[in-house]
Amino acid sequence: xxxxxxxxxxxxxxxxxxxxxxxxxxxxxxxxxxxxxxxxxxxxxxxxxxxxxxxxxxxxxxxxxxxxxxxxxxxxxxxxxxxxxxxxxxxxxxxxxxxxxxxxxxxxxxxxxxxxxxxxxxxxxxxxxxxxxxxxxxxxxxxxxxxxxxxxxxxxxxxxxxxxxxxxxxxxxxxxxxxxxxxxxxxxxxxxxxxxxxxxxxxxxxxxxxxxxxxxxxxxxxxxxxxxxxxxxxxxxxxxxxxxxxxxxxxxxxxxxxxxxxxxxxxxxxxxxxxxxxxxxxxxxxxxxxxxxxxxxxxxxxxxxxxxxxxxxxxxxxxxxxxxxxxxxxxxxxxxxxxxxxxxxxxxxxxxxxxxxxxxxxxxxxxxxxxxxxxxxxxxxxxx
Amino acid sequence: xxxxxxxxxxxxxxxxxxxxxxxxxxxxxxxxxxxxxxxxxxxxxxxxxxxxxxxxxxxxxxxxxxxxxxxxxxxxxxxxxx
Numbered sequence: 001x002x003x004x005x006x007x008x009x010x011x012x013x014x015x016x017x018x019x020x021x022x023x024x025x026x027x028x029x030x031x032x033x034x035x036x037x038x039x040x041x042x043x044x045x046x047x048x049x050x051x052x053x054x055x056x057x058x059x060x061x062x063x064x065x066x067x068x069x070x071x072x073x074x075x076x077x078x079x080x081x082x083x084x085x086x087x088x089x090x091x092x093x094x095x096x097x098x099x100x101x102x103x104x105x106x107x108x109x110x111x112x113x114x115x116x117x118x119x120x121x122x123x124x125x126x127x128x129x130x131x132x133x134x135x136x137x138x139x140x141x142x143x144x145x146x147x148x149x150x151x152x153x154x155x156x157x158x159x160x161x162x163x164x165x166x167x168x169x170x171x172x173x174x175x176x177x178x179x180x181x182x183x184x185x186x187x188x189x190x191x192x193x194x195x196x197x198x199x200x201x202x203x204x205x206x207x208x209x210x211x212x213x214x215x216x217x218x219x220x221x222x223x224x225x226x227x228x229x230x231x232x233x234x235x236x237x238x239x240x241x242x243x244x245x246x247x248x249x250x251x252x253x254x255x256x257x258x259x260x261x262x263x264x265x266x267x268x269x270x271x272x273x274x275x276x277x278x279x280x281x282x283x284x285x286x287x288x289x290x291x292x293x294x295x296x297x298x299x300x301x302x303x304x305x306x307x308x309x310x311x312x313x314x315x316x317x318x319x320x321x322x323x324x325x326x327x328x329x330x331x332x333x334x335x336x337x338x339x340x341x342x343x344x345x346x347x348x349x350x351x352x353x354x355x356x357x358x359x360x361x362x363x364x365x366x367x368x369x370x371x372x373x374x375x376x377x378x379x380x381x382x383x384x
Numbered sequence: 385x386x387x388x389x390x391x392x393x394x395x396x397x398x399x400x401x402x403x404x405x406x407x408x409x410x411x412x413x414x415x416x417x418x419x420x421x422x423x424x425x426x427x428x429x430x431x432x433x434x435x436x437x438x439x440x441x442x443x444x445x446x447x448x449x450x451x452x453x454x455x456x457x458x459x460x461x462x463x464x465x466x
Contacts, residue, residue, distance in 0.1 A: 202444065283428070
């Protein structure tokens with residue numbers, strides 16, 4: 001069971017899209033899994049043949065559980081039809097080896113004293129836990145996650161919509177509490193003149209067919225993505241006590257769900273998509289986030305998150321970093337404000353952009369450079 | 385199209401965006417953005433759905449004219465939906 005988000009502890013197999021003997025290609029959807037974030041299409045990250053399915057539909061299992069065994073074809077190489085650059089998820093849904101090899105390595109366990117004490121208190125056998133610390137050492141978080149997974153895997157009554165909402169709220173709460181507890185946040189804000197962007201957008205949308213029109217939000221996302229090229233330390237994740245730079249810029253966008261709660265799936269390679277393509281991807285992502293059909297890589301891949309509460313009337317957002325990411329950008333409402341232009345006071349549409357970033361990874365100087373870059377990029381929207 | 389048919393198109397488009405909503409309870413003279421908790425992406429999808437159903441291309445500057453059920457039907461009838 002892949003770990004799709006930092007706070008995910010278990011998932012339920014709803015259905016398998018493949019059966020034993022089926023050939024699978026990297027990037028193909030092999031299973032539908034229910035998580036606290038909704039129904040997720042789980043992709044395979046290796047090519048081969050499904051040998052055995054180990055977890056039947058309806059079963060809820062902790063993250064890290066081996067779901068199926070895939071036999072890699074000798075000499076098999078990703079076919080051209082397979083996605084070329086799908087990043088490896090936090091944990092793969094299947095293994096390429098017999099299930100027994102997926103267990104913790106035998107011999108002396110590497111486990112911190114705190115984790116060992118906690119395991120004893122919670123009744124967790126450390127030998128069954130996969131460590132995420134240096135050299136595979138088992139940390140307190142690993143034991144907590146194993147305990148949460150064991151609880152989630154216990155037989156339970158069928159979930160109702162209210163149950164799902166409550167669990168989603170619990171999941172969000174756990175991730176945010178962890179963030180506040182572990183991440184030394186610093187906050188910066190800047191006010192950006194959106195007159196050039198809004199003027200350009202109005203003209204651009206006049207030329208575009210209805211279905212291809214842009215929302216100003218997509219300009220903000222693109223500006224963030226391009227600014228990350230200039231300040232790449234904000235485009236990263238924190239794992240095992242160290243920063244892991246993002247290999248690409250995958251911007252997570254916070255999407256509110258109609259039943260309550262939110263999810264922040266990735267717009268892959270946001271810096272490399274033109275505005276038209278990015279808008280189509282954005283529309284499709286929001287639709288699937290709300291209707292179901294997100295892919296596992298979209299949940300596991302974000303390297304930063306963008307959240308906007310402007311439509312709720314909020315002027316300034318003070319966001320909380322979504323672990324294991326190291327930064328989040330917030331945008332407020334577009335408001336008309338007096339603005340000085342060439343010594344004259346004029347009315348301009350402005351927006352407040354905020355950055356919350358992890359002080360273990362960056363400092364205010366670099367954060368300030370990032371916000372300045374977002375501002376500068378939005379002054380030349382035609383080049384986004 | 386009759387007024388009722390245009391109204392049905394509008395309600396069908398809203399129903400696709402907010403499937404959980406009780407469309408029979410929509411107040412015709414109150415903005416459905418607030419009633420149905422729609423955001424700008426929802427509004428764009430609504431405009432796209434109306435365009436697909438009626439072939440009417442609504443310019444961005446006219447979006448406020450489709451803010452309520454009543455005004456949306458009026459606007460679309462005037463634009464040839466009827």
